Amino acid sequence: MNQTIETLLEHRSIRDFENKPLTEEQIYTIVRSAQAASTSSYIQAYSIIGVKDKSKKKKLAELAGNQSYVEENGHFFVFCADYNRHHEAASLHDIDITEATESTEKFMVGLIDASLAAQNAAIAAESMGLGICYIGGLRNSLAEVSDLLNLPSKVIPLFGLCVGYPIQTPDKKPRLPIRNIYHVDEYEPNKEEFIKGLKEYDATISSYYHDRTKGQRNAGWTSLMANKLGKPVRTYMKQFLQNKGFPLK
Incomplete structure (x- = not known):
């Protein structure tokens, strides 16, 4: 077993970090690692927002469900699906790409590209001895998150990623057989x-x-999932996506 596989198999979510910011070199390395991920047809349909401003991190922590580790970490990244740059690129050639970027297929490409990039970033961070925690709670209030980060049309925040120096070392959560x-x-x-x-x-x-x-x-896993999925959540999502330029045709 090599060191990369050992890093992958030792993953656990960290929710308690030292009050120590990442260096610019660490941030740059993590972002470059994210960019090295596979991307559909070279589209690179994502952007990453690094949040340093303490007031913004505090607000994001509140919007994510009062998760303190969103505010207290070494660095906080927000991964977004992004077709804004593609529209800007197409405008340089007087080509309308609206029909393509409003399709469900290209929306899925944005989600997949962003997720692949984020996982590369997570593995890079963990290989550096840092801890990480994904934050899906941002989707509790995407309109507010979008406004806070000044995201234009065709850009939607998907999830956050806390990165920092871990204080805790929790047990690994067992995965499915x-x-x-x-x-x-x-x-x-x-x-x-x-x-x-x-x-x-x-x-x-x-x-x-x-x-x-x-x-x-x-509780066992099946009862947890049955209860968690027994009632839909974040049902505002379709309207939000339409408002941000993703009617999903």
Whole structure:
């Protein structure tokens, strides 16, 4: 096993960081690593906002659900799907690309490109001995986040990434059994085997939470997911996307 794989397998989300900012060289390296990620057809349909302003970090922490580590970290990145630059590029050649960028396909490209870049950034940071935590809570209030970061039309914030020097070293959260994730030639046709894997994972997660919370919590994964997905959240999203120039045709 090489060092890259060891870094990947040792991942855990960090939610407690030293009060020590990253250096400009560290930030530059992380962003360059993000840019090295694969991108669909060379489109590079994303932008990264680095947030240093303390008042803005404080506000983002509030908007994300009062998550203190959004404010208190070495650096905070916001990853965005971005077609603004493509419209600017096309205008240099008097070409209208609206039909393409308003398509569901190109919206997916923006999401995928941004996610690939972010994961490269996360791995780069962890390889430097830093900790990271993704922040999907920004999607609680995307209009406010967008205004705070002065994002133009065709640019939408997707999630944040806290990076910094970790104070804590939490236990790794167990992942699903490989047989519930990786299928050979076709999706697992044996439902009994599929369910068996989920039940085994329930026992693993129940034990993990029991130990982590000293018996205060012992739910399995399937019950957590059933309850989490039993009610839709952030239902304003479609209207927000339309307002930002993504009607998704």
